Amino acid sequence: MNTIEKFNKNVMGTYGRLDMVIESGKGRVCEDEDGKAYIDFGSGIGTNSLGYCDSDWVEAVCNQVKSLQHTSNYYYTKVQADFAEKLCQATGYSKVFFGNSGAEANECAIKLARKYSFDKYGKGRHTIITLMNSFHGRTLCTLSATGQDSFHNYFFPFVEGFKHANANDIEDLKSKLDGAVCAVMIEYVQGEGGVIALEKDYVSQLYKICEENDILIIADEVQTGVGRTGKFLAGDHYGVKADITTLAKGLAGGLPIGACLANEKCADVLTAGTHGSTFGGNPIACAGGLAVLNKVLSEGFLEDVAEKGKYIRERLDELDEVKDVSGLGLMIGVELKTKSAKDILNKAMESGLLVLTAKEKVRLLPPLNISYKEIEKGLAILANIL
């Protein structure tokens, strides 16, 4: 039996997988079982932020695995302390909780927001408003938070206490503030929803209204965070800082991690016994995360990400088939005039380039340290297909 047959016989079919077995990777290029090479413009959905097997990252992870792979969170580890300190310093947040995924980070944010409100106002003020077309995860609670009807099937009953408002429509948001709202949860750039950035004016009005009503703002930066948009947090483009920010995807360079960051107002809401995770803050994941932060925060790195994003956008804009290019930094959505994104994804793969889709768009999330040479090569393949 070949790998794909064996896989499909034994692994649940929850993904529409592509017929390709990735065997190894180095830098921004990976190889399949037959030795065919692919330039990766997808980074495992924005997760391999430093590409494949970056040597400093490998060294940090290997050193950690050789000394301590795991301990329960009833003890302290230096690597979690170091990572938490660096992450809080980089983001300006007071404290962090570590889980293992984006959905878990968002679950933590939701629990935190509800307890903040409960502690201050008592029962009943528990509604969380999220935006239409958002994506917040696959657990029952984060599915309930996700503002897309197509996700609200089969698994009834969903978690109560979520309302969905139209993005960039401040009146719709206001109409949903009925006194029972404890938080508003947003993605600055909706990723799965089609790589669509929120309007600046909407974000500043939203912040103002929430501040006036002691409604917490949760920024789901699971996809936009850790340098993806050319700033460490996408909120930095808007000049705002949410009460709570969640990170995951690119945070540890491809190791499972999730982080829920809270400002001073919320940092001590979750107390002993109110939340936890067996694997959360795992030493290996933290070591990988530290290696990512060391690179992403090094001088000029984020400026480079922004420059590369600008360059790719300009090049894409020149193509006849491209109708519109959306997103921020190296989070890029490409709307096409006539061709189907899914078709382009398949053709690109045949030609040795990995891309993603989001709704009807081609989505690019290249590794943050991609070189101009690799960008050229990938764009040439894409231009040829388009």
Ligand SMILES: *Cc1c(COP(=O)(O)O)cnc(C)c1O
């Ligand atoms: C991917 C994603 C999630 C879910 O993360 P998982 O690690 O798959 O649980 C949540 N929010 C956003 C914005 C995402 O892009």
